[in-house]
Amino acid sequence: MIPETTRAAVLRAYRKPLVLEDLPLPPRPDPGAALVRLERTTLCGTDAHLWQGGMPFVELPIVLGHEMTGRVVALGAGADTDALGRPVELGTRLVWSESACGRCHGCAVLREPVLCADRGYGFRQRADRAPYVTGGLTEYCWVSPGSARLVVPDDVPATWAAAAGCAGKTVVRAFDRAGGVPPGATVVVQGAGPLGLFGTALARASGAGLVITLGAPDDRLALARRWGADEVVSVEEVPDPDDRVARVAELTGARGADLVFDFAGSPTTNYEGVLMCGQRGTHVVVGLAGPDAVAVPPGVVMGRELRVLGSLNGDVSDLDRALRFLAGNRDRFDWNAMFAPPIELAAATSALAGMAAMTAIKPVIAFGTEELC
Ligand SMILES: [Zn+2]
Ligand SMILES: [Zn+2]
Secondary structure, three states: OOOOEEEEEEEOOOOOOOEEEEEEOOOOOOOOOEEEEEEEEEOOHHHHHHHOOOOOOOOOOEOOOOOEEEEEEEEOOOOOEOOOOOEOOOOOEEEEOOEOOOOOHHHHHOOOHHHOOOOEOHHHOEOOOOOOOOOOOEOEEEEOOOOOEEEOOOOOOHHHHHHHHHHHHHHHHHHHHOOOOOOOOEEEEEOOOHHHHHHHHHHHHOOOOEEEEEEOOHHHHHHHHHOOOOEEEEOOOOOOHHHHHHHHHHHOOOOOEEEEEEOOOOOOHHHHHHHHEEEEEEEEEOOOOOOOOOOOOHHHHHHOOOEEEEOOOOOHHHHHHHHHHHHHOOOOOOHHHHEOOOEOHHHHHHHHHHHHOOOOOEOEEEOOOOOOO
């Protein structure tokens, strides 16, 4: 039985408390769609950015959240398998990637779902039009017909599966775009939020020789050390971008880094990242630098024969590998150390404010009557 409504936290005005509302649920799923009762939603920096009005082109009202997992409660025709052909039934735990149109240059020519011109991000769905709820801050959530699903393995906790949905797959894709980590490579990770922390762990697990993580505050840098950073640089203690470049030069014996991942997205990140690269180094741009970005020095890109690459979110392939990376390294990295204690949907606003203030690394919303543990 599909309930007639779902409780959701709706963003109606930027920086204002989300409004708890009962939104309609259609009586039956469209062909290819699924209705999922969410178990966990983790919040992403983009959610906090959206809540603060940092993406004003997004139309309100919306239901925020794009890292979530839950169990299937209704299936449309033809939605009975996941992207790998595994059976999907009522009760199956799912994660999914945004839908792609299949008919644009990005989809059809480049065959890259992340480059789809009409990619179905949850936050593009207005909360006052059917199907109302495709975001994560809702008890029941529609999985759009074109989105690629994956069955969550039984041994992957819901919180990890949710976080793979954006943070995990974004980091996996960035490493893939870079062409992987050569054995013994020097890797610089810019940022110590969820992406930077996952990136630190992935660099370590991929065979890097030296991993340097830059970020703040200190509790995040402490976790970066636990997850494999050999050296950390506090951007609070070293506030000048050129001083940070000098610090990395010192730590790398003036050789510079083979790989520099921008998971921070500040106006100076890419300027610093390029200067931190050694000869034939690669700088991967993942963060959003914003309109005040400091120019990257082209003479350095040329003189050191650098590669500067962009990497945008991730698709179902990255999502699958993120799930496998988290599950396969559960004994090596204490993934739970990144997550805040689960809270109820009604507390989502304070979690977003905590992210904006950088007091929470990764808030977790728990649904239903299950224990908050
Ligand atoms: Zn497309
Ligand atoms: Zn995200």
